[in-house]
Amino acid sequence: MGDLSFEVNEGETVGIVGESGSGKSVTALALLNLISPPGEIRAESQIVFFGEDILRADTKTLRKIRGGQIGIIFQNPAASFNPVLTIGSQIDETLRAHRPVSRNEARKTSIDTLSKVGLPHPETVYSSFPHSLSGGMQQRAAIAMAIVANPQLLIADEPTTALDVTVQAQIIQLLRDLTDASETALIIISHDLGVINQIADRTIVLHRGQLVEDAPTRQLIEQPHHPQSALLVQAAPTTAPKFGETS
């Protein structure tokens, strides 16, 4: 991947879009210093979060930022939960890693969060195992796990790609509600400009590991500057052609 530089302001929703292999997910992992060898982030790089350089933070600070101040949601909700532990115990664990709460308080907060992400019967979900939930429910639970400690920034790496279209729309709506209700900033990563368009204030276009455009979403879609952005805009399905109309 090449050089990449961008910023996200408090409460802002930024979309990162690009074709596959353009470095979207690597960017998400890099933001939390989760790149595993042989991959590496060049030594002179900087990722600054509220004045703290994530790449140079010690283990303890890093752990506090991960999950506590930056939450992350992964593409495949089934894989982001440990199959042998209940949903609830995993959300509790995340919360207790960041907030000094008792088991009972953690349980209560976790159940509250589960209902906040729109899961019916949060108590049942709390004591369920991941495999007994549907993909959409798993992704909601994953969002609950990411936001349980009230992070200031949420990173969603292709949060809807593994889901079908109707569920996709619900998850986008949920992310929008959550970020609107609080001062949480959101970085949403997708290959689908349609998804980005529904939620992001500003969009960054990646192409072969390079940032090629960084513009307000509306402007990007109406007047893309870079040829790659134009390609992506063309590729996104817009409204269906009217009956009888030929393209």
Add this chain to the structure above:
Amino acid sequence: MRSFRWVPVTLFVLFVVVRAGRIGDLLSTGTFVEQTLVALTFTLLAAIIWLTITPWPEVLSKFFKPFDVRIASLVLGAIMILAVFAPIASGHHPNTQLDLVNGQLLPPSLAHPFGTDFVSRDLWSRVLFGARVSLMIGVLAVTMAITIGTMVGMAAGYFGGWVELVLMRLVDAGLSIPRVFWLLVIVSLWGTTDIYVLILIIGLTGWFSTSRLVRAEVLRIREEDFVVAARGLGISEAGIVIRQILPNVVPPIIVNATLGIGQVILVEAGLSFLGFGVQPPWPSWGTIIQDGSARIIAAPWIVTVPGVAIALTVVSLAILGDRLQTTLNPRDSAQF
């Protein structure tokens, strides 16, 4: 309830520790209190296996569905109960020479269901008490082996680098020498073949393959998305090892242990047969076979009975281990 899982586990560990100091007592007929304690060991062992598989309670009914699994559990259960209640069920002290004049090498009869041996000891009593020794050596040696194997395997798999290099070459070295040679060398260097020593050396030579298995599992699980997710959500490394990786390694370890107990019983029988195991006059299945081997033509029942007992136990354990392997796989049980 889940958070109280550690209670039975701790009790069991404490109990084994306390018990291990007095394993010699197992060989005596003992008091009622002591029998209760032995019964408790097995109950707790069952409770631990139960608690380990609670995440999928449906599995339990599924587990016992196949016919061979039911037979195997019945056989193993019967052997365990008979072993635990040996002083009550046996009728004779296993070492008493009942009637040296007229009672030698008696064939099976109502008074002696399995006959008597060449010094007129009741074979039924000896086999029951032998079961205690053989099963106890099996359980404790395997517990030890899988504990060491799991720790080594987890360390090697998780930390990688030179830790892995050193540990795994050590394991390779251990595996390159046949286990019986290891055991014979250690036994002859040690001098005594006390039952504790026997458990210790069987345990110490049994962890190599477990550690390889655990390492392979850890290498696989370490790369799973949920481990990255946990790290991304700020869970500490220790938390990841204990909460994310260990529970996923437990199923293969349980399977490994089940099969391991059968193996250890065979190893102990082999050692005892060679005269390095449990020392006479105390019975283990291996020593009874050794006793009987000299009179295999005149009194074939002496070698047959413990031989069949060993075979039944090992086969039952293998069937159960096999079944555990299929049911404990989360991907399989997800289909239930």
